[in-house]
Amino acid sequence: MDFELSGRSEQWRKKLQAFFDQEVLPRHRGWLEHTAGSRATPPFMSVLQHKARAAGLWNLGLPELSDDEPGTRLSNLEYAPLAEIMGRLFWAPEVFNCQAPDVPNMIALQNCATPEQKARWLRPLLQAETRSAFGMTEPDVASSDATNIATRIVRDHHDYIRRYCERTGLTTPDALKADWNFYMAYNMFRIAAILQGIAKRVEAGTASSAQAADSGASARPMAQLAWQFAQKAD
Numbered sequence: 001m002d003f004e005l006s007g008r009s010e011q012w013r014k015k016l017q018a019f020f021d022q023e024v025l026p027r028h029r030g031w032l033e034h035t036a037g038s039r040a041t042p043p044f045m046s047v048l049q050h051k052a053r054a055a056g057l058w059n060l061g062l063p064e065l066s067d068d069e070p071g072t073r074l075s076n077l078e079y080a081p082l083a084e085i086m087g088r089l090f091w092a093p094e095v096f097n098c099q100a101p102d103v104p105n106m107i108a109l110q111n112c113a114t115p116e117q118k119a120r121w122l123r124p125l126l127q128a129e130t131r132s133a134f135g136m137t138e139p140d141v142a143s144s145d146a147t148n149i150a151t152r153i154v155r156d157h158h159d160y161i162r163r164y165c166e167r168t169g170l171t172t173p174d175a176l177k178a179d180w181n182f183y184m185a186y187n188m189f190r191i192a193a194i195l196q197g198i199a200k201r202v203e204a205g206t207a208s209s210a211q212a213a214d215s216g217a218s219a220r221p222m223a224q225l226a227w228q229f230a231q232k233a234d
Contacts (some may be wrong), residue, residue: 009078016057016082016096023048024092032093048095049128057096059126061103064110069126071097097126101134104190112189114230117182134190179234188226195219 005013012192036044052058059071060079074082086093093099102125109122124130199216 005081006078010076012057012060012072012074012078013085014054016060016085019052019055019057019090020085020092023051024089024095028089031089033164043110045094049097050107052096059097059106061156062106062110067090071126097128099191102132105132105134108186108190108193111193112230113184117230123184125144134187181229185226185229188229192219192223192226195222 008140016022025049027042030044031042056072058230059065059069060074060082062069062071063073063075063079065071065073083093086096086098107124109118109125113122121132125132133162195216196219199219202213202216
């Protein structure tokens, strides 16, 4: 396969490499010292983020970034060599607002959220004013692979969260109950997107699981159910 970089990709790769070498790498010892005694974000993170944003090295992992959203829009292929550089230090992507799970969560919100939900949830993530999370973990399986999901979700309205918590042994917090329509819509859209990816791999003949076809077929019903929750969300 031809992985030769385009001129634009090479331009941004060189720019990020220079920034990484000059601004990020020298901070690694300070990052280690800080995190050894604190779980808080190192105070220099906001400084680095400000510099990265000023240099245009911001929100690079969002190929559908709109003109009114902060950052530089790159294709996945253009972004790949930049992600490789960031991956040298596992905390480095946060400098450029390219960290997981915020990038896939922002993509989900870009594609699935209403304008009001984008203003409430997406905009702060684009500005690095908050962080997000994604929960798809079960006690006995590696649930990052959607084909391994063992929990059975029964369509029974408010029992969705209760049944999941019973299965996993978790307690549902009051804050989650208050926003549960958005929570369910958000996570179901994410799972639907994963299942759609599996369906595409089945079509291309590259799926690795014998159950992939069944999983992929669940994408549309999951998205339709997510949309029902989204319509009820604040």
